[in-house]
Amino acid sequence: MSQFLMAQPxxxxxxxxxxxxxxxxxxxxxxxxxxxxxxSNATIGAIMDDDGNLVVLSSVLEVLRSxxxxxxxxxxPPAGLPAYLDYxxxxxxxxxxxxxxxxxxxAPGGTGALRNxxxxxxxxxxxxxxxxxxxGPYKTLCQEQGRSxxxxxxxxxxxxFDLASFNAKMSDILARQPRFMVFLNTPAHNPTGYCLSPExxxxxxxxxxxxxKDPEKKIILVLDIAYIDFxxxxxxxxxxxxxxxxxxxxxxxxxxxxxxxxxxxxGMRGGALLCISSSQAVADEFATVAAFASRGTWSNCxxxxxxxxxxxxxxxxxxxxxxxxxxEIRDMLLRRGDAFxxxxxxxxxxxxxxxxxxxxxxxxxxxxxxCEELQKDNIFVLALAKGLRVSIASVSEAKCAxxxxxxKAAITKVNG
Amino acid sequence: MSQFLMAQPxxxxxxxxxxxxxxxxxxxxxxxxxxxxxxSNATIGAIMDDDGNLVVLSSVLEVLRSxxxxxxxxxxPPAGLPAYLDYxxxxxxxxxxxxxxxxxxxAPGGTGALRNxxxxxxxxxxxxxxxxxxxGPYKTLCQEQGRSxxxxxxxxxxxxFDLASFNAKMSDILARQPRFMVFLNTPAHNPTGYCLSPExxxxxxxxxxxxxKDPEKKIILVLDIAYIDFxxxxxxxxxxxxxxxxxxxxxxxxxxxxxxxxxxxxGMRGGALLCISSSQAVADEFATVAAFASRGTWSNCxxxxxxxxxxxxxxxxxxxxxxxxxxEIRDMLLRRGDAFxxxxxxxxxxxxxxxxxxxxxxxxxxxxxxCEELQKDNIFVLALAKGLRVSIASVSEAKCAxxxxxxKAAITKVNG
Numbered sequence: 001m002s003q004f005l006m007a008q009p010x011x012x013x014x015x016x017x018x019x020x021x022x023x024x025x026x027x028x029x030x031x032x033x034x035x036x037x038x039x040s041n042a043t044i045g046a047i048m049d050d051d052g053n054l055v056v057l058s059s060v061l062e063v064l065r066s067x068x069x070x071x072x073x074x075x076x077p078p079a080g081l082p083a084y085l086d087y088x089x090x091x092x093x094x095x096x097x098x099x100x101x102x103x104x105x106x107a108p109g110g111t112g113a114l115r116n117x118x119x120x121x122x123x124x125x126x127x128x129x130x131x132x133x134x135x136g137p138y139k140t141l142c143q144e145q146g147r148s149x150x151x152x153x154x155x156x157x158x159x160x161f162d163l164a165s166f167n168a169k170m171s172d173i174l175a176r177q178p179r180f181m182v183f184l185n186t187p188a189h190n191p192t193g194y195c196l197s198p199e200x201x202x203x204x205x206x207x208x209x210x211x212x213k214d215p216e217k218k219i220i221l222v223l224d225i226a227y228i229d230f231x232x233x234x235x236x237x238x239x240x241x242x243x244x245x246x247x248x249x250x251x252x253x254x255x256x257x258x259x260x261x262x263x264x265x266x267g268m269r270g271g272a273l274l275c276i277s278s279s280q281a282v283a284d285e286f287a288t289v290a291a292f293a294s295r296g297t298w299s300n301c302x303x304x305x306x307x308x309x310x311x312x313x314x315x316x317x318x319x320x321x322x323x324x325x326x327x328e329i330r331d332m333l334l335r336r337g338d339a340f341x342x343x344x345x346x347x348x349x350x351x352x353x354x355x356x357x358x359x360x361x362x363x364x365x366x367x368x369x370x371c372e373e374l375q376k377d378n379i380f381v382l383a384l385a386k387g388l389r390v391s392i393a394s395v396s397e398a399k400c401a402x403x404x405x406x407x408k409a410a411i412t413k414v415n416g
Numbered sequence: 417m418s419q420f421l422m423a424q425p426x427x428x429x430x431x432x433x434x435x436x437x438x439x440x441x442x443x444x445x446x447x448x449x450x451x452x453x454x455x456s457n458a459t460i461g462a463i464m465d466d467d468g469n470l471v472v473l474s475s476v477l478e479v480l481r482s483x484x485x486x487x488x489x490x491x492x493p494p495a496g497l498p499a500y501l502d503y504x505x506x507x508x509x510x511x512x513x514x515x516x517x518x519x520x521x522x523a524p525g526g527t528g529a530l531r532n533x534x535x536x537x538x539x540x541x542x543x544x545x546x547x548x549x550x551x552g553p554y555k556t557l558c559q560e561q562g563r564s565x566x567x568x569x570x571x572x573x574x575x576x577f578d579l580a581s582f583n584a585k586m587s588d589i590l591a592r593q594p595r596f597m598v599f600l601n602t603p604a605h606n607p608t609g610y611c612l613s614p615e616x617x618x619x620x621x622x623x624x625x626x627x628x629k630d631p632e633k634k635i636i637l638v639l640d641i642a643y644i645d646f647x648x649x650x651x652x653x654x655x656x657x658x659x660x661x662x663x664x665x666x667x668x669x670x671x672x673x674x675x676x677x678x679x680x681x682x683g684m685r686g687g688a689l690l691c692i693s694s695s696q697a698v699a700d701e702f703a704t705v706a707a708f709a710s711r712g713t714w715s716n717c718x719x720x721x722x723x724x725x726x727x728x729x730x731x732x733x734x735x736x737x738x739x740x741x742x743x744e745i746r747d748m749l750l751r752r753g754d755a756f757x758x759x760x761x762x763x764x765x766x767x768x769x770x771x772x773x774x775x776x777x778x779x780x781x782x783x784x785x786x787c788e789e790l791q792k793d794n795i796f797v798l799a800l801a802k803g804l805r806v807s808i809a810s811v812s813e814a815k816c817a818x819x820x821x822x823x824k825a826a827i828t829k830v831n832g
Contacts, residue, residue, distance in 0.1 A: 004701065006666070010540070012708055014704055015704070045491075046491065054489060056485040056489040072681065073680050075682040075683055121422060265489060269714065281421055285420065292430050292556060293560055298524040299526075302685050302721075
């Protein structure tokens with residue numbers, strides 16, 4: 001939008017087409033014309049079965065429908081229902097709960113949690129950072145509160161995590177302002193599917209501790225773990241949480257918990273922001289200011305969503321059913337990912353490093369043109385600035401195996 | 417909170433006790449000790465039946481439980497489901513839809529809608545205004561975004577709407593900044609139960625038009641109509657919406673719609689912000705920036721809550737059932753209000769002007785002390801800065817009739 005009329009820009013850069021919406025529309029039109037079979041709609045950020053229907057965990061749905069009138073109707077406290085917050089901690093940490101002071105506050109989904117992280121621990125005008133391959137709304141989240149987003153390179157030339165770029169960006173930002181906030185989307189990163197390795201974490205935390213030696217600096221690591229339950233070994237992938245013990249008091253770890261993917265409750269807006277600190281006072285402060293921010297932004301969160309998590313964790317038999325259904329969809333996604341990676345190898349198609357998750361990325365020149373070329377083949381993917389985002393969450397294993405050769409051909413046709 | 421540790425103040429004044437929570441706790445303890453009958457818990461901002469149980473519309477609950485898996489699970493668009501937005505307009509305007517350009521965007525409850533109004537149409541550092549008798553979270557909403565709240569007198573000495581104070585505050589603010597935003601909580605104002613009369617509206621709009629003669633000024637009236645369906649004649653009370661036709665382009669009317677009270681869905685966070693403008697471009701801009709703000713704050717809203725409203729409005733028979741249930745609870749509230757007002761007259765207890773709604777107000781000196789005195793009598797009300805807020809929504813008609821004499825006695829005992 002070039003000119004504002006009644007609205008105030010306040011740092012927003014508004015406008016541009018909603019690409020996901022546009023391409024989804026084209027995919028739907030293709031399905032209407034040709035049927036589901038020949039069309040690969042790899043644009044959707046939700047798990048679809050092999051027939052293209054949204055997967056909803058039946059165990060979760062059953063709980064949702066069994067709630068009491070009060071569970072739907074009554075206001076929850078601004079900070080969230082206490083039992084929910086306890087179970088959110090269990091859901092986040094599993095058996096790797098760090099020995100630290102931990103507090104939690106409800107939020108409408110992971111986005112709401114990130115919104116509060118930005119509001120509470122940065123100032124208007126601040127720069128926040130994340131990897132160059134990233135989830136687009138991070139930028140929106142920053143701009144909506146008058147902050148801006150700068151990026152570091154996620155991957156070095158050899159395909160490994162680019163710690164040097166991360167460090168350079170950290171130094172750069174801390175030379176300009178006394179706060180450093182980074183969004184770390186891991187494991188099963190959106191959009192690449194990368195998981196920070198133990199060695200990557202060693203590097204990130206060494207840099208964090210180095211920067212924290214200056215007591216005037218505040219280092220805030222914000223972990224967006226939306227896809228954690230879709231890792232190859234979600235139970236043990238959580239081991240990195242134990243790294244957040246005995247951190248200096250000027251290092252704060254925040255974790256955005258979301259029920260959207262793990263419980264297929266995207267539309268119910270269940271989430272929370274968790275705080276991990278070595279200081280009781282910092283954790284108490286978190287609880288106070290997060291409740292304030294929530295009261296002044298959305299007042300309180302969907303009680304029924306919170307109650308669903310509580311019911312699941314209260315009931316071991318139900319929990320086992322949810323776990324089993326979750327494992328089933330995880331295995332399906334992992335098979336799709338394996339099929340895509342294997343076929344990409346065979347087609348000599350370059351991908352960014354993929355481990356697990358909903359998406360993978362094909363870096364390429366002229367992604368918009370490649371995207372359009374692929375549409376002629378009834379393959380619908382999202383063009384990012386430097387490549388293609390392919391949702392393996394929304395297409396069958398067979399289509400995952402078939403897409404790489406076609407993508408390779410489209411890239412060759414467009415870019416030579 | 418006197419000193420921030422890791423968090424950034426960013427204009428927040430955090431701390432102090434949560435009075436509602438504290439007094440509710442005392443009321444619950446009293447009920448546990450003495451039983452329900454002798455205790456009047458007039459602190460709760462939700463409709464309770466005469467036995468103190470939350471009232472939930474059975475028609476609404478039935479719809480909620482009948483939704484499809486996708487209605488719960490699927491993401492909604494950031495701006496909201498299109499059908500929901502259409503029906504939200506119907507629910508807001510009834511038969512008094514203004515001839516103007518109208519746009520709507522989903523929000524988590526009325527609070528979320530107000531959050532977006534502040535974010536989109538004011539700047540950090542701005543002053544926003546509302547009446548001195550007001551809903552406490554307005555201040556929180558302003559502070560959370562680095563704005564501040566100043567108040568005008570709601571009532572003149574003779575008990576009428578204090579237009580002179582409203583005008584003085586408007587001039588004062590417009591002398592300091594080019595934007596004027598006011599939260600108008602009407603009809604059935606929280607906490608007094610006052611409804612702006614046609615004459616009051618004449619005054620507010622005359623001042624608005626006068627101020628708008630300066631093309632550099634932007635006047636934004638934000639209507640918080642959370643209690644509109646609990647007026648004496650909710651159908652025709654909506655006539656004031658027709659006043660918002662043919663306004664100058666630098667006057668914007670925003671309406672915060674909430675499903676919390678009218679549909680007893682407090683915990684589901686259904687809401688929307690509506691825009692009324694004489695300019696198509698301003699309404700289009702609203703749709704664009706509201707979608708941006710939502711994407712960058714809570715991403716999208718509870719799909720099931722939106723779908724409930726859609727189902728109700730799609731089905732005339734169901735709509736009639738909801739209307740009938742709503743009328744029943746409205747009548748109950750009106751009877752309680754009448755009983756309180758009548759008993760207050762008999763006890764010579766001074767109230768601010770009350771018409772309808774969930775609350776009424778007794779202005780008094782030393783409200784905290786009066787509150788404590790009343791607790792000895794098992795009456796629990798909220799102490800505001802300049803009086804007592806009594807929830808008639810949460811106590812029976814008999815208790816409404818009994819409270820005024822006891823309140824009068826407590827005030828006399830404390831203040832002489």
